[in-house]
Amino acid sequence: MKALTRNQELVLDVLQRSARQMSAYDILDKLRPEGLKAPLQVYRALEKLMEIQLVHKLESLNAFVSCNHKSCHGSDMTAFTICQDCGAVNEFSADGVAALLKRQSVGEGFKIYQTAIEIKGTCARCM
Amino acid sequence: MKALTRNQELVLDVLQRSARQMSAYDILDKLRPEGLKAPLQVYRALEKLMEIQLVHKLESLNAFVSCNHKSCHGSDMTAFTICQDCGAVNEFSADGVAALLKRQSVGEGFKIYQTAIEIKGTCARCM
DNA sequence: TATGTAATGTTATAATATAACAAACTGAGT
DNA sequence: ACTCAGTTTGTTATATTATAACATTACATA
Incomplete structure (x- = not known):
């Protein structure tokens, strides 16, 4: 390092x-x-x-x-929610999603290098 | 329509x-x-x-x-693999992932409006 | 036909990102 | 300390992506 x-x-x-x-x-x-x-x-x-x-x-x-999210260093998977009202961005752990995507993409013969998951919507505060 | x-x-x-x-x-x-x-x-x-x-x-x-992908119209979830070697883009169905993300984001009090999943890596052809 | 909504055309400009190249710094091996 | 390779830097210029503002036109429908 x-x-x-x-x-x-x-x-x-x-x-x-x-x-x-x-x-x-x-x-x-x-x-x-x-x-x-x-x-x-x-x-x-x-x-x-x-x-x-x-x-x-x-x-x-x-x-x-x-990113202070320790678990994410070394991972190739990041997932964010983006609130369209207040603009707040939140990184969340998506291990289950990551695993599922990996399985599925392997099924299609695709080797993952990096994944971006960005979810737009409304956060709890703004609902 | x-x-x-x-x-x-x-x-x-x-x-x-x-x-x-x-x-x-x-x-x-x-x-x-x-x-x-x-x-x-x-x-x-x-x-x-x-x-x-x-x-x-x-x-x-x-x-x-x-997008010719019938199943995707009306869905708010799209997922793509992007090959970094040949540039090929493939839209794939990610229903399982969608469901999982939805459950997880609901857990965090987030209402999904639209989701982008973009996976970069190497496609079968280029491996 | 009146009316509101949506789509258009146009000019200008904002916002995001990279090319190219010379110079300085850094670390490992000798 | 010397040197070589690789990385980082500084700098100018330019490419790429996207939107603002505003006047105009098309179109459905009441």
Whole structure:
């Protein structure tokens, strides 16, 4: 487990402090005071952070969240609920779903590398 | 079930003829000969077509596919495998997964509106 | 025909993401 | 310490994806 570089630390830190998902440009704006200037600096850090599963991308929102969910590091399965009213995103453990998907995809001769499950709807608070 | 408008027909037709997923701009380029000029014409058609589930968006690719999968109209659950080698996309039926997700999310007090499951990996052909 | 809803066309612009290339840093092996 | 390979960085420019705003037209139906 390699140490993070400065830019990676900065990006991760911003994401961890944020209550919400952030776009790459949201992150960039937060980090301008630290000297970051170009989107690529953020995107590159995000790429690495996703590689080591400290950050996930919400594909349907083009946004990023940090992941403290220990069980998820080393897993290739992430699942999120996204509330369409309040915007709250919640990562939840989907082990049963993961197992089922794996079985099914093996049945179809497909080798899973990474899975994104994004569920849009209404959260308990907003109902 | 309302009839489709001209633009919606055109967009759906292009997608159905295509062996692959297409970006909105891919579609636009195919339809320039029919007189379409602006991205919005395509995006608006796509929006409607997705609403009535004749088209799905692959969130992780920012691309669109048509859906002939009868069982899926009226469902709020779509699942895709995406081969990272050849790019082939396959929609598969994930009823079991859907049921499981529904049970689990209900447990967490979340009301599902729409779910995207996108699995990246290697297809049988490419293994 | 009046009326409301939906769809259209158009221009402009916002938001998201990557290409290309030179330079600096890092770590392992010698 | 030296060097080599690999990674990370900084930077400018550009590609790709998506929406805003607004005037206009089509269309069903009461």
